[in-house]
Amino acid sequence: MPRPAYPDSSEALSLNSGYAFPGIFPDLTEAANRALTTYRSESLQYGRPFGLPPLREWIAEYMKEDGCTVTADEIIVVNGAKNGLDLLCRLLTEEGDVIVVTAPMYFTAIPIFKSFGLTFIEIGQDDEGMDVEALDRALRERVNQGLPLPKFIYEVPDFHNPTGITLSRRRREALVALATRFGIAIFEDSPYRMLRYEGKSEPSLKALDAHGVVFEVGSFSKLLAPGLRVGWIAGPRALLERIARLKSDGGTCPLTQRIVFEFCTAGELRAHIERARAAYAQHRDLTVAALRRELPEASFAVPHGGYYLWVKFPPGVDTEIMTERAFRGGVSVIAGVSFYAGEAAHADPETAPTRYIRIAYSRATPEEIEDGIQRLAEAYHSMI
Numbered sequence: 001m002p003r004p005a006y007p008d009s010s011e012a013l014s015l016n017s018g019y020a021f022p023g024i025f026p027d028l029t030e031a032a033n034r035a036l037t038t039y040r041s042e043s044l045q046y047g048r049p050f051g052l053p054p055l056r057e058w059i060a061e062y063m064k065e066d067g068c069t070v071t072a073d074e075i076i077v078v079n080g081a082k083n084g085l086d087l088l089c090r091l092l093t094e095e096g097d098v099i100v101v102t103a104p105m106y107f108t109a110i111p112i113f114k115s116f117g118l119t120f121i122e123i124g125q126d127d128e129g130m131d132v133e134a135l136d137r138a139l140r141e142r143v144n145q146g147l148p149l150p151k152f153i154y155e156v157p158d159f160h161n162p163t164g165i166t167l168s169r170r171r172r173e174a175l176v177a178l179a180t181r182f183g184i185a186i187f188e189d190s191p192y193r194m195l196r197y198e199g200k201s202e203p204s205l206k207a208l209d210a211h212g213v214v215f216e217v218g219s220f221s222k223l224l225a226p227g228l229r230v231g232w233i234a235g236p237r238a239l240l241e242r243i244a245r246l247k248s249d250g251g252t253c254p255l256t257q258r259i260v261f262e263f264c265t266a267g268e269l270r271a272h273i274e275r276a277r278a279a280y281a282q283h284r285d286l287t288v289a290a291l292r293r294e295l296p297e298a299s300f301a302v303p304h305g306g307y308y309l310w311v312k313f314p315p316g317v318d319t320e321i322m323t324e325r326a327f328r329g330g331v332s333v334i335a336g337v338s339f340y341a342g343e344a345a346h347a348d349p350e351t352a353p354t355r356y357i358r359i360a361y362s363r364a365t366p367e368e369i370e371d372g373i374q375r376l377a378e379a380y381h382s383m384i
């Protein structure tokens, strides 16, 4: 098959973003029709600061099915998870505060956290996820030195972005116990949780939380479609009251909330999630097979769900240069350096950010994945 030329690099084939695969977007026309007829006066009016009451009930039920003890009163609807993170930072932090993040971490959260003047304690990860023992040591050291404790721990426990790793059960329990002992909030950001392709789910951090330290930041972006901009925060009611006052939009869009609610209660969500799982599992498998064939020098752990592969190259390869060459060659992936909030990982040549790239296999078609990995391999081979 002739390869598309992608002569203009702005048209580079994208393996770079956590965009959804357009082929599995849900058909929301029925739900939108009901929102604009039966619920017209509600959908087109100003919304409520906490969100649409039946949607909050639905979210509480959805979380209960996932093992959490939560009521609709403990849910506030927001404009997606990123907006949730932003609001939580506004609520809980002051300029100069310290927070805990993983190294590497979800790179879009970095500028959000930096915009609040926060500084970072970076904690490494292994195949069980965040190294909770290292975090324990870091916190004890701060206490010994009389330094203030971090305001929160930010974690993506399921199919982490960018590593694809899922936090083990033992580490989940240790993390929640540690946060409870030190009195530090956890922001659990787990938008890929339902996109598991094999194996069994571990309980969410929120489900393990008996003392109200975990804020779950939820999202319909990966469950349904990111363009809807509907997500939620689950946490203690008293703090949500303050978040409601910080919500300068006066309330998330009632029209999209109603559309989400109508779709979910029409019983279509489960079938949609199954379709999404099947499509993304296929994308993952194709990416893994193409990488093994075209780039046997690269190493990676195969994620059991989510959108991403975190790929490591041999020592001496600078992935910043490689991704630039790949881009000129028509494929866009993101260099590892973009995923670190600070400098902690840079010291160790074994885990140097310049040895990694993130491949997002979610958005591209199967043909684009094949083509993209070939172009990536060409960029790599031009470097050695």
Ligand SMILES: Cc1ncc(COP(=O)(O)O)c(C=O)c1O
Binding pocket: 018, 079, 080, 081, 082, 083, 106, 156, 161, 189, 190, 191, 218, 219, 220, 221, 226, 230, 231
């Ligand atoms: C870890 C993580 N959190 C949040 C989001 C985005 O959430 P939202 O679209 O709800 O703002 C993403 C999307 O890429 C993500 O990977």
